[in-house]
Amino acid sequence: xxxxxxxxxxxxxxxxxxxxxxxxxxxxxxxxxxxxxxxxxxxxxxxxxxxxxxxxxxxxxxxxxxxxxxxxxxxxxxxxxxxxxxxxxxxxxxxxxxxxxxxxxxxxxxxxxxxxxxxxxxxxxxxxxxxxxxxxxxxxxxxxxxxxxxxxxxxxxxxxxxxxxxxxxxxxxxxxxxxxxxxxxxxxxxxxxxxxxxxxxxxxxxxxxxxxxxxxxxxxxxxxxxxxxxxxxxxxxxxxxxxxxxxxxxx
Amino acid sequence: xxxxxxxxxxxxxxxxxxxxxxxxxxxxxxxxxxxxxxxxxxxxxxxxxxxxxxxxxxxxxxxxxxxxxxxxxxxxxxxxxxxxxxxxxxxxxxxxxxxxxxxxxxxxxxxxxxxxxxxxxxxxxxxxxxxxxxxxxxxxxxxxxxxxxxxxxxxxxxxxxxxxxxxxxxxxxxxxxxxxxxxxxxxxxxxxxxxxxxxxxxxxxxxxxxxxxxxxxxxxxxxxxxxxxxxxxxxxxxxxxxxxxxxxxxxxxxxxxxxxxxxxxxxxxxxxxxxxxxxxxxxxxxxxxxxxxxxxxxxxxxxxxxxxxxxxxxxxxxxxxxxxxx
Numbered sequence: 400x401x402x403x404x405x406x407x408x409x410x411x412x413x414x415x416x417x418x419x420x421x422x423x424x425x426x427x428x429x430x431x432x433x434x435x436x437x438x439x440x441x442x443x444x445x446x447x448x449x450x451x452x453x454x455x456x457x458x459x460x461x462x463x464x465x466x467x468x469x470x471x472x473x474x475x476x477x478x479x480x481x482x483x484x485x486x487x488x489x490x491x492x493x494x495x496x497x498x499x500x501x502x503x504x505x506x507x508x509x510x511x512x513x514x515x516x517x518x519x520x521x522x523x524x525x526x527x528x529x530x531x532x533x534x535x536x537x538x539x540x541x542x543x544x545x546x547x548x549x550x551x552x553x554x555x556x557x558x559x560x561x562x563x564x565x566x567x568x569x570x571x572x573x574x575x576x577x578x579x580x581x582x583x584x585x586x587x588x589x590x591x592x593x594x595x596x597x598x599x600x601x602x603x604x605x606x607x608x609x610x611x612x613x614x615x616x617x618x619x620x621x622x623x624x625x626x627x628x629x630x631x632x633x634x635x636x637x638x639x640x641x642x643x644x645x646x647x648x649x650x
Numbered sequence: 651x652x653x654x655x656x657x658x659x660x661x662x663x664x665x666x667x668x669x670x671x672x673x674x675x676x677x678x679x680x681x682x683x684x685x686x687x688x689x690x691x692x693x694x695x696x697x698x699x700x701x702x703x704x705x706x707x708x709x710x711x712x713x714x715x716x717x718x719x720x721x722x723x724x725x726x727x728x729x730x731x732x733x734x735x736x737x738x739x740x741x742x743x744x745x746x747x748x749x750x751x752x753x754x755x756x757x758x759x760x761x762x763x764x765x766x767x768x769x770x771x772x773x774x775x776x777x778x779x780x781x782x783x784x785x786x787x788x789x790x791x792x793x794x795x796x797x798x799x800x801x802x803x804x805x806x807x808x809x810x811x812x813x814x815x816x817x818x819x820x821x822x823x824x825x826x827x828x829x830x831x832x833x834x835x836x837x838x839x840x841x842x843x844x845x846x847x848x849x850x851x852x853x854x855x856x857x858x859x860x861x862x863x864x865x866x867x868x869x870x871x872x873x874x875x876x877x878x879x880x881x882x883x884x885x886x887x888x889x890x891x892x893x894x895x896x897x898x899x900x901x902x903x904x905x906x907x908x909x910x911x912x913x914x915x916x917x918x919x920x921x922x923x924x925x926x927x928x929x930x931x932x933x934x935x936x937x938x939x940x941x942x943x944x945x946x947x948x949x950x951x952x953x954x955x956x957x958x959x960x961x962x963x964x965x966x967x968x969x970x971x972x973x974x975x976x
Contacts, residue, residue: 416723423726423730426733426734427707427710427714427733428714428949429949429953430952430953430954430957431953431956431957435710435737436738436741439734440734442730443727443731446726449723450723450727453723466723467722470723471721490952491953492956544959544963544964545956545959545960545963547963547966548958548959548960548962548963549959551955551959552958552962555955637719638719640719641719641720641779642721645837645839647837648721648836648837648839649836650722650829650832
């Protein structure tokens with residue numbers, strides 16, 4: 400049940416699920432009609448990825464679990480997403496900054512997983528990498544346009560990047576699960592993604608006339624191991640309400 | 651309907667050009683944006699199409715209310731896709747209206763300031779998950795009833811937009827009915843949730859078609875212009891006839907003591923509709939009128955910096971291109 404592969408799949412699935420849940424909160428309230436549709440598309444892609452990862456995790460667990468029992472019946476301490484994705488939406492600038500840092504990382508993760516020794520994982524990565532490459536193109540483009548837009552949009556984007564920046568550290572910290580995945584050829588060492596990620600983020604922020612925040616400072620972590628911020632349990636309370644209040648019902 | 655009580659302006663006697671215009675419509679020739687058209691036809695269509703577009707946009711809100719709480723990942727994906735479709739419908743329809751010489755910004759401003767209307771139905775709250783099913787089944791069902799004929803309406807861009815909209819609406823209705831079916835096959839609490847949703851949405855759905863024919867002052871002109879192909883009561887009757895057997899299949903009771911099959915007419919007879927409630931909602935006194943407009947206004951105001959920035963960036967890029975070329 401708690402094999403390293405199972406944990407690893409939960410991490411991948413929970414990142415996509417929780418970020419999709421956050422993006423879904425924007426539906427119908429975006430700053431422009433086209434943006435509303437694009438962000439909802441992003442949410443849908445991530446939800447689709449979450450369903451594939453969680454279904455595979457459920458198969459690995461082999462105890463009658465399925466994508467829904469994993470999404471709806473685990474408590475916050477059992478979720479394995481990084482802290483970045485559970486952060487509240489804030490303004491559209493905050494949402495976009497979170498999305499940009501995530502997309503830049505996720506596209507690297509998925510590209511590494513294309514070479515996974517695990518064919519089921521490589522197959523999901525192959526589907527997801529196409530979607531996330533597009534998400535990254537979109538979020539990078541918007542960061543540039545808004546960073547290099549008006550004085551107000553520049554200030555908002557810089558504030559948003561500064562605020563969400565500390566959460567990137569966790570993305571590159573490996574643990575025993577990662578080590579086991581590297582040893583079996585299923586996964587990769589997260590630390591190895593950092594230089595490439597930082598180079599890309601720096602390039603986009605430069606083009607956007609935005610500053611890369613200074614190194615060091617507060618480095619929150621623990622999401623991958625189930626130690627979350629206060630935001631996650633509230634997000635789950637909302638997401639899980641019907642499954643929890645009607646135990647055993649099918650929908 | 652998504653467009654209700656659309657004002658057709660004050661009629662005047664037709665001059666020769668108008669007579670020729672009417673003749674083309676009678677002959678089934680589509681009107682296209684570059685064609686001459688009477689001012690009243692143009693203004694009426696702007697009202698009708700923009701009202702329809704606004705309904706799609708405001709209509710995102712009641713169902714969007716349940717996206718974060720959808721009870722399975724499959725249902726969540728379906729609902730996200732559906733609400734995204736509504737935004738897409740709004741976009742085609744705003745574009746269709748723009749061919750008549752109005753900008754999207756003007757239309758959006760009319761919505762936000764309360765000058766333009768949207769369908770009365772979206773001023774009712776979605777209190778339970780079953781409401782998502784009831785909206786798909788009843789509200790989208792009623793929309794299709796009205797919009798399939800509009801695929802043959804006289805104005806080309808509107809008719810063509812309707813073809814795509816109707817295909818998606820048909821999917822929306824099916825997902826709504828499928829959701830209701832799951833609830834009705836589920837636990838007693840789920841079935842009660844479905845019945846409660848039908849009780850609350852039945853009458854407002856019938857009101858969607860607009861006032862009874864006798865009180866529908868603009869219908870005759872709209873019908874002559876072929877931008878309305880059936881009367882409100884004709885469509886309402888069709889809706890009742892189609893929906894009652896569907897409710898029976900679900901094992902739900904339609905909340906109308908007067909509802910019965912009339913073999914002589916070949917239709918269901920149904921009870922009186924509370925038109926006072928309808929007019930109240932249209933006037934802005936429905937359960938969620940204020941809330942819906944507040945949410946739309948807030949989204950628009952909060953997004954102003956974003957829209958301004960994209961324009962500013964595009965201007966900068968254009969200036970850079972000019973500087974580079976020089």
